[in-house]
Amino acid sequence: MPVLVRIPTPLRTLTKGNAEIQAKGATIDSVVDDLERQFPGLKERLLDETGELRRFINIYVNQEDIRFLQAKKTTLKDGDEVSIVPAIAGG
Amino acid sequence: MEKLNGLRCRECGRHYPAAPVHVCEFCFGPLEVDYRYDALRGVVTRESIAAGPPSMWRYKDLLPIDGDIAVGHHVGFTPLIRARNLADELGCREVWVKNDSVCHPSWSFKDRVVAVAVTKALEFGFDTVACASTGNLANSVAAHAAEGRLKSYIFIPADLEQGKVIATLVYSPTLVAVHGTYDEVNRLCSEIADKYRWAFVNVNFRPYYSEGSKSYGFEIIEQLGWRTPAHIIVPCAGGSLITKIWKAIKELTLLGLIEGQRGTKMHAAQALGCGPIVTMIKNDTDVLVPVRPNTIAKSLAIGNPADGYYAYKVTKESGGSGEHATDEEIVEGMLLLARTEGIFTETAGGVTVAAAKKLIERGVIPRDESIVICITGNGLKTPDALQDRLDAHVKINPSLSAFDRALADLKSQTP
Ligand SMILES: Cc1ncc(COP(=O)(O)O)c(C=O)c1O
Ligand SMILES: [Zn+2]
Numbered sequence: 001m002p003v004l005v006r007i008p009t010p011l012r013t014l015t016k017g018n019a020e021i022q023a024k025g026a027t028i029d030s031v032v033d034d035l036e037r038q039f040p041g042l043k044e045r046l047l048d049e050t051g052e053l054r055r056f057i058n059i060y061v062n063q064e065d066i067r068f069l070q071a072k073k074t075t076l077k078d079g080d081e082v083s084i085v086p087a088i089a090g091g
Numbered sequence: 092m093e094k095l096n097g098l099r100c101r102e103c104g105r106h107y108p109a110a111p112v113h114v115c116e117f118c119f120g121p122l123e124v125d126y127r128y129d130a131l132r133g134v135v136t137r138e139s140i141a142a143g144p145p146s147m148w149r150y151k152d153l154l155p156i157d158g159d160i161a162v163g164h165h166v167g168f169t170p171l172i173r174a175r176n177l178a179d180e181l182g183c184r185e186v187w188v189k190n191d192s193v194c195h196p197s198w199s200f201k202d203r204v205v206a207v208a209v210t211k212a213l214e215f216g217f218d219t220v221a222c223a224s225t226g227n228l229a230n231s232v233a234a235h236a237a238e239g240r241l242k243s244y245i246f247i248p249a250d251l252e253q254g255k256v257i258a259t260l261v262y263s264p265t266l267v268a269v270h271g272t273y274d275e276v277n278r279l280c281s282e283i284a285d286k287y288r289w290a291f292v293n294v295n296f297r298p299y300y301s302e303g304s305k306s307y308g309f310e311i312i313e314q315l316g317w318r319t320p321a322h323i324i325v326p327c328a329g330g331s332l333i334t335k336i337w338k339a340i341k342e343l344t345l346l347g348l349i350e351g352q353r354g355t356k357m358h359a360a361q362a363l364g365c366g367p368i369v370t371m372i373k374n375d376t377d378v379l380v381p382v383r384p385n386t387i388a389k390s391l392a393i394g395n396p397a398d399g400y401y402a403y404k405v406t407k408e409s410g411g412s413g414e415h416a417t418d419e420e421i422v423e424g425m426l427l428l429a430r431t432e433g434i435f436t437e438t439a440g441g442v443t444v445a446a447a448k449k450l451i452e453r454g455v456i457p458r459d460e461s462i463v464i465c466i467t468g469n470g471l472k473t474p475d476a477l478q479d480r481l482d483a484h485v486k487i488n489p490s491l492s493a494f495d496r497a498l499a500d501l502k503s504q505t506p
Contacts, residue, residue: 008114008281008285010114010115010116010119019285045119055119056119056397058278058395063278065274065395067380067381068381083278086114086281087119087121088281088293088294088297089294089297090222090273090328090393
């Protein structure tokens, strides 16, 4: 299941400057594992010690916040776009 | 005076040089301005502050500006009003209204954050500023960009009130209306901010921007005669304002300006149709569950607030609470403040008044303790919310007899 993953600036030091990465996986969980295989160290940036998504990271599948879907168990299909976005302020 | 140490991650404490960056590369925690409080102690005094200008800049030493103020010289130092009529109505002894509905120049507390962010953008050499906004931030960024002769790109949800749209367009920014919720606009902007080298006040300038909100808290304390109120009720969207008012109180304590005083309980106010922070408080959990907003309080309609976690922690640490207001209660809140104090606030102010009323009625806020209600925006920007409720005016031909008849009619109608 190749999906496109958008990498935010703070993580690009790990992806050799790449903003977009092709990854494989049927769920967010497995895409994170594939990213770790490609770019060792990335998983630790995304997940905390207990394996949960870090508090200030939001992940979107085709623009939808995965907390409105099945969180890290959200299933993916070919060509889906996964965005990793740091939380931002506003108003 | 060397007062700034650059930036520091609020979560893991890693240090970063002062730059237009907002997240910790390691843990994604928000970066905060790091002050050298030891250098400020004894230098920032009640007297030094009183000798400053009648604006937020009397607290410049506690804001992240190294050089001269570039825009918004007259922002802040808005009235703190002893609201005796409102207190009577609520059955309370001491109620104050901090009235940023008259903040110069764009009629909301957002002028405080934007004056800092745009000054900082010029300091860092940017020629374009931008923001994602629920309305008030849009007005303020466009206004200050005009003053600073900067280009501006303003992103808003397409369903924003007409008043907020006009009050942005008048300054000639590039206004981009996005078909989606604020949270979708925000996500888009974080991707735009990654791609274009602009000063996004709420993205890459967030560490500086958010500090501006502290001035609202400083002013409350100074205007109370360097006294801390027992309660402050704050409208929350992203959750930054409530967090920074709390920080302001802590800083004044640290600098020895309000020693030995009672603690202030911080209370969060949100609409029922978009109240994820208050829901955290009511469920006593630090895990935020995002919502899809559905409320007339559009300025507070952020379903995925970035500072929700910190806002929750502030209410908990201070011994405060939170309350939701329904759309009907919001309108009643706006009308109550107007009827009792002659202050016309927008829907966000209606949320705050309504939440305060409910917290008092529930006994969470005791009637004999001092209460500050934060009014942060102006009612003329959201007249639509009241349209259906305010149609009772008298129409007559220009003759005295017509008026006499109308008056007699009115008197016979009112019991
Ligand atoms: C009038 C008004 N009050 C309060 C707020 C809440 O501010 P914050 O996002 O810092 O919680 C906003 C935010 O847009 C606002 O426009
Ligand atoms: Zn960190």
